Amino acid sequence: MPETPSMPGLPIPGTVYPAPPEPPFPPLPPLPPRPPMYDVSADLPRVAPGRVFAAVAGTAVAAALLLPAGLSGIGIAVTGIIVLIAVFVGSPYRPGWGQLLTAAGIVALLAVPGWRSAEWLTVWYVLLAVAATGVLLISGRTLRDMAFAVVAPIVVSLRTSAWMTRAAGVAYLGSKVENPRAVLGVGVVTVVLVVVFGALFAGADAMFATLLSALTPDVDDPTVTANVAVGVVVGLFTAVGCYLRYARPRLTDHERTVAGDSWAWAVPTGTVLALFVAFLGTQAGAMIGGQDYVQDTANLTSAEYARSGFWQLFAVTALTILVVSVAWQRAARTTTRDRVLVRGILGGLCVATLLVVVSALHRMYLYIDAYGATRLRISVMAVELSLGAIVIALMVAGAGLGTRHLARVVGGLIIGAALAFAVYDPDAQIARINVDRYEASIARDEAPRIDTSYLSGLSPDATGQLLRLPTELQPCVLRLIAETAREKRGWTGFTVGRAQAKADLHDVELTSVDACPSPN
Structure with missing residues (x-):
């Protein structure tokens, strides 16, 4: 029988083939499933309860009616209080004392726009x-929780939308209204009748017309559209807040990664500490020797010296806080030797950072003395002082080798620093510093050192200090401020600073001037 030729690609019977080569590397095991970033409470209802709908609608309407037209006014604080009450009412459980204390701090922050008239602060x-508020809603207890609280409203926004949409669908399906078109028709007829009869009554009586005008928004006013948009945003924020109170999201467990050997973290942080020591050695000569030392060694004036390094030192302070926090998490603290090493290096970095804070503030003081105070310069000095307070909190926590309450302390320091800055009254202090600088230049028979153009852009909070200027200069700096103080903004736009400025300017005559001094 003739042999049948094999087809190409098929094995030939009776032929021995070598085994296929082994792969150079074993196959990789499958990756484990990625755990979710956060978990939610098992008690989270599938649809939003009805009281959540009521809370969201109430805050949206209240915000549209109460928020002032400008960026200052007690209406901001009133709206904030309503939002907090709505979130607590729509919440499944009552707030604790710690949450109530945090809510009081939030209200205090929102009360600043009703106290100070400086809109740039708002x-x-x-x-x-x-x-x-994000920290309050998720009951954050650690720095990691606080960082999550900042992004939590954005992360859960889609889930909140689905939560509210499902509730709206359930409410519609369970409704007894069989003819939605009839409901719409009744609403249109009601609105038409109210408009017609309201217009007739307004034409018949002037007092009723005045009342109707006060209660009816002016649709031609662009602020109405803005207030409606802001009201919608506030309502959405309230919905997210209620969802967070029900969901109680928690970040998934995160094990602390500890360096295998102490040198893995001690070498980089110790090297940074050596740089700090070298830098502070040069700063000591500048701060003790003064302008003569700076002029001889760096050939810089005091103003140039101050301007040359403040922002770098500001960044050094913020970056060192991050480095110390990361090294604290990485360092082992089980033995006495480990604890001594942590305290020595990280504590040394904190002490050196405080000295850097002093150096940065000294430079900015020289800069302000040379060029005057501005909002930016005063603000960064306040932030630098706040960073110094956080460094002190880190040192206190490190002394006891415990960070149980560190997050709360840091949060309290930030809120306290912000409120202290409002008490400081930045615009008034800027005016005071610049007026003192002007008076000193006049006493030394120098050219007047004043920037009337910049001072005229301050808020009415600065009125009391600017009235110290000579009568011929007051119109240059107070004309625009007086117009702002005398604006009618309704009760929601009331601020203590604007009312005080209006009283201070009551008997002041702001005559016109030919020319104002140029900046010097």
Whole structure:
């Protein structure tokens, strides 16, 4: 029988083939499933309860009606109080004493725009209040929880939308209204009748017309649209807050990574500490020797010396806090030798950082003395002082080798520093420093050192200090401030600073001037 030729690609019967080569590397095991970033409470209802809907709608309407047209006014604090009450009412459990204390701090932050008339402060205080509200809603106890609280409203926004949408669907399906078109028609007819009869009554009586005008928003006013948009945003924020109170999200467990040997963290941090010591050695000569030492060694004036390094030192302070925090997590603290090493290196870094804070503040003091005070210069000095307070808190926690209450202490320091800055009254202090600088230049028979253009842009909080200027200079700096103080903004736009400025300017005549001094 003739042999059948094999087809290409098929093995030939009776032929011995070598075994396939082994792969050079064994196959990699499958990756474990990635754990979720956070867990939610098992008691979270699938749909939002009805009281959450009521809380969200109430805060949206209240915010649209109460928020002032500008960026200052007691309406901001009133709206914040309503939001907190709505979140607590829509919450499944009562707040504890710690949460009530945090809520009091939030209200204090939001009260600043009703106290000071400096609108540039409002944005920062509102953002800080929002961040503190996030910490309140998730009951953050650690620095990691506080960091999560900042992004939690964004992370859970989609889940909140689904939560509220499901509730709306359930409410609609369970409704007894069989003809939604009839409901819509009744609403349209009601609105038309109210408009017609309201217009007739307003034309018949002037007092009723005045009352109706006060209660009815002016649709031509662009602030109405802005208030409605802000009201919607506040309502959405309230919905997220209620969801967080029900969900109680918790970050998944995170094991602390400890360096295998002490040198793994001690070498880099110890090297940074050596750099600190070398830098502080040069600073000691500048701070003790004064301007003559700086002029001889660096060929810089005091102003140039101050301007040349403040921002770098500011960054050094913030970065050192991060380095110390990371090294604290990485360092082993089980033996006496480990604890002594941690205290020696990280404590030394904290002490050196405090000295850097002193050096940075000294440089900014020289800069302000040379060029005057501004909002930016005063603000960064306040932030630098706050960072120094946080470093002290780290040192206190490190002395006891425990960080159980560190997050709360840091949060309290931040809120306390912000409130202290409001008590400091930055715009008034800026005016005081610049007026003192002007008076000193006049006493020395020098050219007047004053920037009337910048001072005229301050808020009414600065009025009392600016009235110390000579009568011929007052119109240069107070004309715009007086217009701001005398604006009618309604009761929601009331601020203590604006009312005080209006009283101070009551008997002041701001005559026109031909020219104002140029900056010097």
